[in-house]
Amino acid sequence: MQGVLAPYACDPAASRGRRHAEVPAPTRTEYQRDRDRIVHSTAFRRLVYKTQVFLNHEGDLFRTRLTHSLEVAQLGRSVARSLRLNEDLVEAIALAHDLGHTPFGHAGQDALNACMEPWGGFEHNLQSLRMVDQLEERYPRYDGLNLSFETREGILKHCSRANAERLEAECPGDVGLRFLERTQPSLEAQLCNLADEIAYNAHDIDDGVRSGLLVMAQLEEVPLFDDHRRATLREHPELAGRRLLYESIRRMLSAQVYDVIDASSAALARAQPGSADAARRCVPLIGFGEAMRDASQQLKRFLMRNLYRHAQVVEVTGRAKAVVQELFAAYQQAPAEMAGGFAERAASRFAAVGMEGQARVVADYIAGMTDRFAAREHERLTGQRLLG
Numbered sequence: 001m002q003g004v005l006a007p008y009a010c011d012p013a014a015s016r017g018r019r020h021a022e023v024p025a026p027t028r029t030e031y032q033r034d035r036d037r038i039v040h041s042t043a044f045r046r047l048v049y050k051t052q053v054f055l056n057h058e059g060d061l062f063r064t065r066l067t068h069s070l071e072v073a074q075l076g077r078s079v080a081r082s083l084r085l086n087e088d089l090v091e092a093i094a095l096a097h098d099l100g101h102t103p104f105g106h107a108g109q110d111a112l113n114a115c116m117e118p119w120g121g122f123e124h125n126l127q128s129l130r131m132v133d134q135l136e137e138r139y140p141r142y143d144g145l146n147l148s149f150e151t152r153e154g155i156l157k158h159c160s161r162a163n164a165e166r167l168e169a170e171c172p173g174d175v176g177l178r179f180l181e182r183t184q185p186s187l188e189a190q191l192c193n194l195a196d197e198i199a200y201n202a203h204d205i206d207d208g209v210r211s212g213l214l215v216m217a218q219l220e221e222v223p224l225f226d227d228h229r230r231a232t233l234r235e236h237p238e239l240a241g242r243r244l245l246y247e248s249i250r251r252m253l254s255a256q257v258y259d260v261i262d263a264s265s266a267a268l269a270r271a272q273p274g275s276a277d278a279a280r281r282c283v284p285l286i287g288f289g290e291a292m293r294d295a296s297q298q299l300k301r302f303l304m305r306n307l308y309r310h311a312q313v314v315e316v317t318g319r320a321k322a323v324v325q326e327l328f329a330a331y332q333q334a335p336a337e338m339a340g341g342f343a344e345r346a347a348s349r350f351a352a353v354g355m356e357g358q359a360r361v362v363a364d365y366i367a368g369m370t371d372r373f374a375a376r377e378h379e380r381l382t383g384q385r386l387l388g
Helices: 030-039 042-049 065-083 087-096 105-115 124-135 149-155 161-170 177-181 187-211 216-221 223-235 241-271 276-280 290-308 311-333 342-353 355-367 371-382
Strands: none
Touching: 030 087, 030 149, 042 065, 042 124, 042 371, 065 087, 065 187, 065 241, 087 149, 087 187, 105 311, 105 355, 124 149, 124 355, 149 187, 161 177, 187 241, 187 290, 216 223, 216 290, 223 241, 223 290, 241 290, 311 355, 311 371, 342 355
16 A cells, blocks of 8 residues: 655645546546556557567567566555655556557557658657547547546656647646647656666566577676676576576565665755655656666667567568558548548548648557457558568
């Protein structure tokens, strides 16, 4: 159970509220309510068939966007409890942060952004906000999930200035304002950003070795991993294979979590923010110490060179980009091919604002697809099988 919150934590009783006013729930806080709405959403269920690094058809045991989000939530709650931040808010943000991600991971995102370049581009964080604000259809009185300001603020991790200005024009003082004022999100949102990084660095090592694209010997050049591998072998010299890998990753994760707790506690003690809003006006207060930050960056560079840019990954993601690009072109040419009310929505938006409106609806449709549905739709529309 959540203990006493620190003064700089987000208090659900002091939430800035929802875009559509609702009677409070009798047994749940505002952030617990947000978490429950996210878990029951269609977009959340789709994450089980959306790529993290390896596409859905490449294996049953690789991380997906869903399992990644669960790992982020677990890490975030662990740190939040020690820092006396709001665990429920951290969990809600973590579970929702990838709801707008395209099929095929960052390859799909890059392809869709290129397709949408004439109409403002595509940002997956902004798409996650669109998902919870507009695209989910679950309630009788409004579109979206009607989440609290604090959860929505945390979902919008990045935002271009142009999009922030548009958000501010549509809803003054809402989640776009901080990108114009250059203030920080809540400490809970800052923690989710870091937990996201910790989670994917660790599980991408695991998935990389499982795939055969990485081998343990390569990881000896990464001190953040290899220090813990050697420490493990000193205690358990008989260990090898997956048990050695798992124990080394577990220790690496623990070291990062404890470092975040220590470094953030020190930063909070120096800044002494008296409220959640005071913390927003400070420099970022949740982070690694300098040595761990450098070690984490070194690990990220290793993964970029040896995994994300591996020839086999690049070849598959190249085909995934082609699927997204060709789907976009096909739906732009024949929007009636879209199902679930999207064809009608595209016609309505085209009548209202022209091709830009139709293109955004097409982007919404593609972004909501799972890997396997996108591959099937591509084959149906083009007669080609590029994946699976």
